[in-house]
Amino acid sequence: MHTMNKLLLTVLLTYLGHSVAFGGQIINGKKAKRNSLQYMASVQNDEKHNCGGFLITPDFVLTAAHCNTSNLSVVLGTHNIKKGLGKAVRYNVERTCKPNSYENVKDGSDIMLLKLSREAKLSKSVNKVRLPTKDKVLKPKTKCLAAGWGLTKTGAIVDDLQVVDLEAIDLKVCQKQWDHVDLKLPPNVICAGGYMTDKGTCQGDSGGPLVCNGEAVGIVSFNMKRNCAYPNVPNVYTQISKYLPWIKKVINKQSC
Incomplete structure (x- = not known):
């Protein structure tokens, strides 16, 4: 057997x-309750949701390395990703950074930093996580x-x-x-x-x-x-x- x-x-x-x-x-x-988890980011490809992420400094979002695609942008300050931006703001991704050790998910090092094109404005709906x-x-x-x-x-x-x-x-x-x-x-x-x-x-x-x-x-x-x-x-x-x-x-x- x-x-x-x-x-x-x-x-x-x-x-x-x-x-x-x-x-x-x-x-x-x-x-999630409104204006909770203010660090959450929608990592998007061609303005369509692709992955999650989270804000760790005003100009850096942390996500998974396997989320790396072309035409990346990040949306902060929203809980519903289908209602349009509203008060949420879209940020272009200026640079993607992955560890040299990353090859694929099964090999580990599945981590990536996204450098935003400008600093995010912190508010009651956007904040960093420790x-x-x-x-x-x-x-x-x-x-x-x-x-x-x-x-x-x-x-x-x-x-x-x-x-x-x-x-x-x-x-x-x-x-x-x-x-x-x-x-x-x-x-x-x-x-x-x-x-x-x-x-x-x-x-x-x-x-x-x-x-x-x-x-x-x-x-x-x-x-x-x-x-x-x-x-x-x-x-x-x-x-x-x-x-x-x-x-x-x-x-x-x-x-x-």
Whole structure:
């Protein structure tokens, strides 16, 4: 039976494309309150929503490296991405910066800085989120939240920003669960949601933050492809604290 299950998993993973999908839509969350999560950004391609992101300085947005496409822009100050800009503001992306170590999602380093063409004006609807000040381990069961636009279940798209409460998952447990589907986790990641729970993120809107105790500690990176019917393997986030020196260097130089 174990051999047959292994064979079925291999066939499934071949179909799913090595089991990973770009993650980020919110499963079993709720609509975010107006003027909450003021750091959230809609990272857009040709003025259409592509990924999430979050403001960390007036002129830099953090997102996932795999969200890099042509004609990028960022919209800040909105909760509904279909109602037009209204009081929200669109910013052109002057420069994209990724670590030299980034090759693809499965290899890790799924983090990218977007240099805005001008500084964002902070207000009651636009503000920065704090980052960790040092590299530290996220303790299992730490209460966190994730936010994003899009799928609330497989195939169901919404336009309003959604938020969901999650708990951090022990990295060893996370690694073991991903080992079961023959994927070795990349380095410098953390896990939360999508396992032993009915809450998590799903494909289509990566780059949003995992926020714990008021700090953005992770970036939505990937989950099990095309399957938002949790429980599932844990959702995987890039661990921001591992990249603090790189982030500071880019911001200080205003260049990659």
